[in-house]
Amino acid sequence: MIGVELRKTFGRPRTWTTIAVLNALPVLVAVLLRITDLAPRPGEGPPFLSAVLTNGQLYPLAALAIVLPLFLPIAVAVVSGDAVAGEAQAGTLRYLLARPVGRTRLLVAKLVAVLAFVLVTVVVVAAVGYLVGTLLFDAQPAAAGTSVSGTSLTAEQLAGRTLLAIGYVAVSMLGVAAFGLFFSTLTDSPLAAALGALAVLVTSSLLFTLDAASPIAPYLPTRYWLAFVDLFRDPVLWRDVVRGLALQGVYVGVLLTAAWANFTTKDITS
Amino acid sequence: MTSVVVTRGLVKQYGRVRAVDGIDLDVRAGDVYGFLGANGSGKTTTVRMLLGLVLPTRGEVELLGGRMPRAGRRVLPRVGALIEGPAHHRHLSGAANLALLDAAGPGGRRRDRRRRVAEVLDQVGLGGVGRRPVGAYSLGMRQRLGLAGALLRRPELLVLDEPTNGLDPQGIHEVRELLLDLHRGGTTVFLSSHLLAEVEQLCTRVGVLDRGRLVLQDQLATLTAPTGATVVDTPVPERVRAVLDGRVLAADGGRVVVRGADPAEVNALLVGAGVPVRGLALQRPTLEEVVLAAAGASTDRVERS
Numbered sequence: 001m002i003g004v005e006l007r008k009t010f011g012r013p014r015t016w017t018t019i020a021v022l023n024a025l026p027v028l029v030a031v032l033l034r035i036t037d038l039a040p041r042p043g044e045g046p047p048f049l050s051a052v053l054t055n056g057q058l059y060p061l062a063a064l065a066i067v068l069p070l071f072l073p074i075a076v077a078v079v080s081g082d083a084v085a086g087e088a089q090a091g092t093l094r095y096l097l098a099r100p101v102g103r104t105r106l107l108v109a110k111l112v113a114v115l116a117f118v119l120v121t122v123v124v125v126a127a128v129g130y131l132v133g134t135l136l137f138d139a140q141p142a143a144a145g146t147s148v149s150g151t152s153l154t155a156e157q158l159a160g161r162t163l164l165a166i167g168y169v170a171v172s173m174l175g176v177a178a179f180g181l182f183f184s185t186l187t188d189s190p191l192a193a194a195l196g197a198l199a200v201l202v203t204s205s206l207l208f209t210l211d212a213a214s215p216i217a218p219y220l221p222t223r224y225w226l227a228f229v230d231l232f233r234d235p236v237l238w239r240d241v242v243r244g245l246a247l248q249g250v251y252v253g254v255l256l257t258a259a260w261a262n263f264t265t266k267d268i269t270s
Numbered sequence: 271m272t273s274v275v276v277t278r279g280l281v282k283q284y285g286r287v288r289a290v291d292g293i294d295l296d297v298r299a300g301d302v303y304g305f306l307g308a309n310g311s312g313k314t315t316t317v318r319m320l321l322g323l324v325l326p327t328r329g330e331v332e333l334l335g336g337r338m339p340r341a342g343r344r345v346l347p348r349v350g351a352l353i354e355g356p357a358h359h360r361h362l363s364g365a366a367n368l369a370l371l372d373a374a375g376p377g378g379r380r381r382d383r384r385r386r387v388a389e390v391l392d393q394v395g396l397g398g399v400g401r402r403p404v405g406a407y408s409l410g411m412r413q414r415l416g417l418a419g420a421l422l423r424r425p426e427l428l429v430l431d432e433p434t435n436g437l438d439p440q441g442i443h444e445v446r447e448l449l450l451d452l453h454r455g456g457t458t459v460f461l462s463s464h465l466l467a468e469v470e471q472l473c474t475r476v477g478v479l480d481r482g483r484l485v486l487q488d489q490l491a492t493l494t495a496p497t498g499a500t501v502v503d504t505p506v507p508e509r510v511r512a513v514l515d516g517r518v519l520a521a522d523g524g525r526v527v528v529r530g531a532d533p534a535e536v537n538a539l540l541v542g543a544g545v546p547v548r549g550l551a552l553q554r555p556t557l558e559e560v561v562l563a564a565a566g567a568s569t570d571r572v573e574r575s
Contacts, residue, residue: 001374001375003373004370004373004374007370008359008370011362012361013361090357090358090359090360091354091355091356091357092357092358092359094318094321094323094353094354094357095351095353095357095371095419096371096374096375097321097322097323098321098322098323098346098349098351098353099346099347099371099374099375100322100342100343100346100347100375100376101374101375102343265325267318267323267324267325268318268323268324269318269323269324
């Protein structure tokens with residue numbers, strides 16, 4: 001069943017179009033930077049962008065930081081919201097369940113497919129970022145890079161931390177996917193499910209900027225999204241990263257349990 | 271005879287509305303069971319409960335000897351279903367859709383998947399459809415593909431909801447022949463429909479649903495058994511009345527209904543008296559008359575209360 005869902009996700013042109021569109025923005029930014037040579041000053045604009053002119057190897061991180069606030073969550077919300085509701089809307093859900101595919105099994109397969117989409121998307125964005133970065137900007141192969149704190153990092157350190165950052169972003173997106181999947185079991189409209197997940201994220205981002213909401217700020221799903229920047233401090237500042245992982249873990253656990261409880265007891269009338 | 275589908279006191283309540291109100295179905299092995307009912311009478315909800323898609327409020331469903339929905343994993347691979355019209359992934363070809371469906375559940379071996387898919391496509395007359403995406407199919411072709419999906423695992427029981435929907439007359443005839451052919455091969459068919467003619471031509475046993483209640487369930491032959499009267503077709507009905515005085519039950523133009531279950535005897539009397547007779551037949555109620563007598567008004571009607 002998991003194989004079937006993976007084939008469905010990656011066999012449809014829409015998935016690859018989404019990934020391509022997702023990569024368009026970082027590439028455009030890179031080209032503009034290269035042409036104009038006008039990097040944002042350190043501390044301004046998306047993280048890492050100020051540093052890429054001198055070290056193209058940091059561009060995968062800049063690319064992730066560019067798509068993380070908006071594009072990536074939208075893509076994940078659309079794909080995860082489509083997971084169950086899309087089948088319901090197309091009417092294929094009733095045939096799957098009558099095949100029979102166990103409801104728990106179907107939900108797990110959908111989750112794995114969404115997870116695979118998240119991973120592939122994040123890795124492709126990072127890979128395209130690396131390619132664009134090393135092609136357009138100076139790479140510093142020997143003395144690798146500079147940490148956000150100003151000290152220098154070896155090439156191995158940089159590679160290792162980049163992998164950690166990719167993993168961290170993937171976990172953050174898993175939280176979005178859990179919202180999408182949960183809403184997807186509530187409604188027969190994939191659009192409503194995706195919009196529901198996005199509404200949660202918009203609300204969260206908005207409350208995060210509001211001082212009055214500071215008591216609940218640590219529990220907002222988007223609170224620690226950008227904490228992957230801390231992986232590039234020297235020494236690594238683990239506090240927010242660990243909190244971010246724990247918070248996403250709680251969200252994913254609660255939402256997936258709710259999705260399961262709802263889906264396994266639901267009347268399929270689509 | 272063993273029962274293939276049994277429900278006992280099946281109830282489905284949606285808020286204050288009882289969509290299905292305590293029905294006791296009994297479908298036996300080898301039946302072609304016609305499940306009749308007006309739109310909105312609860313046919314589809316019942317079919318969905320049989321397959322474990324909708325969970326009953328009360329009562330139980332037994333499918334091929336297993337209690338649903340718990341036994342679903344064991345018995346559903348032996349059931350083929352067409353539920354409220356076909357549904358497929360529009361961007362994939364028919365064969366790819368069937369292969370995905372086959373791979374999704376138990377009981378479909380990978381090795382002979384291509385062969386089985388090709389076989390059922392041939393069976394429903396889509397053998398030459400090629401790699402065209404389902405989005406480009408006509409309604410009738412989709413209906414055929416849905417039927418192919420139901421046949422994929424050589425089921426013992428076919429549960430079909432309006433299988434001829436969207437088909438042209440030739441298509442309807444083909445599907446009927448296909449179903450009869452499968453039935454001869456030992457498949458039990460549960461056919462849900464609001465088309466009386468379709469059920470009358472195909473089914474051996476009939477259940478009639480009216481506003482959530484099963485108002486009738488019997489062999490078709492019993493329901494449409496001769497009434498003990500003979501219908502005489504004649505250009506001179508008043509002379510029939512004169513000859514067979516007291517035996518005429520009803521007259522409608524040239525059609526006279528006469529008491530007596532032996533047309534030959536009636537014919538002899540009339541011909542002996544010189545009354546021209548154009549036709550004679552045993553009177554049988556049509557399924558339509560039986561159903562209309564058992565069920566009330568159409569549930570599409572919403573009367574002012």
